Amino acid sequence: GENVEQHPSTLSVQEGDSAVIKCTYSDSASNYFPWYKQELGKRPQLIIDIRSNVGEKKDQRIAVTLNKTAKHFSLHITETQPEDSAVYFCAASEGNTPLVFGKGTRLSVIA
Amino acid sequence: ETGVTQTPRHLVMGMTNKKSLKCEQHLGHNAMYWYKQSAKKPLELMFVYNFKEQTENNSVPSRFSPECPNSSHLFLHLHTLQPEDSALYLCASSQGQEGAYEQYFGPGTRLTVT
Numbered sequence: 001g002e003n004v005e006q007h008p009s010t011l012s013v014q015e016g017d018s019a020v021i022k023c024t025y026s027d028s029a030s031n032y033f034p035w036y037k038q039e040l041g042k043r044p045q046l047i048i049d050i051r052s053n054v055g056e057k058k059d060q061r062i063a064v065t066l067n068k069t070a071k072h073f074s075l076h077i078t079e080t081q082p083e084d085s086a087v088y089f090c091a092a093s094e095g096n097t098p099l100v101f102g103k104g105t106r107l108s109v110i111a
Numbered sequence: 112e113t114g115v116t117q118t119p120r121h122l123v124m125g126m127t128n129k130k131s132l133k134c135e136q137h138l139g140h141n142a143m144y145w146y147k148q149s150a151k152k153p154l155e156l157m158f159v160y161n162f163k164e165q166t167e168n169n170s171v172p173s174r175f176s177p178e179c180p181n182s183s184h185l186f187l188h189l190h191t192l193q194p195e196d197s198a199l200y201l202c203a204s205s206q207g208q209e210g211a212y213e214q215y216f217g218p219g220t221r222l223t224v225t
Contacts (some may be wrong), residue, residue, distance in 0.1 A: 022142075027167075032210055032211045036214075041166070042218075043115075043201065043216040043217060043218050043219060044154070044201070044214075044216050045119065045216070046214070049213070065132075065182070071218045089151070089153065089154055091210075092132075092210075093209070093210020093211060095209050095210055095211045096167050096208065097209070097210055098156060098159050098167060098208065098209075098210050099210045099214065100156075100210075101153070101154040103152075103153050104153040104154070
């Protein structure tokens with residue numbers, strides 16, 4: 001089955017700097033790659049996703065890139081703000097099976 | 112955020128108790144999920160139901176027993192739990208069980224087993 005590895009497990013950045021979180025997956029058939037954000041004490045929520053027919057997707061300050069050959073995808077957050085502090089989870093699925101989540105990255109944005 | 116609700120929000124139970132967690136979704140989704148969230152395994156899938164039928168049981172001990180009477184409601188019955196079962200239990204729903212749909216999570220039930 002699918003296995004998703006996520007790095008780093010913790011990340012601290014200065015406000016205004018960029019943050020990058022990377023994930024690798026094992027199943028070459030996976031074609032859907034969402035990212036969820038979980039703020040402290042709150043539920044995980046989808047922030048962006050990408051499908052295997054595109055290499056990059058942007059939504060304001062966040063972007064996701066996908067390299068199918070290398071089987072890895074990354075979340076990029078630019079101009080970080082304190083409200084970006086949260087745990088971020090990547091996930092992967094080949095479409096017919098439930099999502100497999102990474103172990104999460106705790107991002108701290110220092111003002 | 113009232114799309115997916117869970118009750119109770121907090122639960123403390125002894126190892127010999129029997130309790131149930133409840134989840135309800137108001138989004139018209141067909142699939143519902145139970146996840147266990149702990150420090151060791153941040154988002155561990157337990158069960159998946161699609162159109163009321165269980166389609167995934169991720170090697171969960173029998174002391175956890177799910178029930179899905181209809182597409183809007185999901186229960187997790189608990190009995191003779193162990194202290195290591197203390198965790199946040201999250202319910203989620205999605206349009207379909209396939210992994211290509213966004214999952215909407217509930218607020219979770221914080222379970223403490225004493």
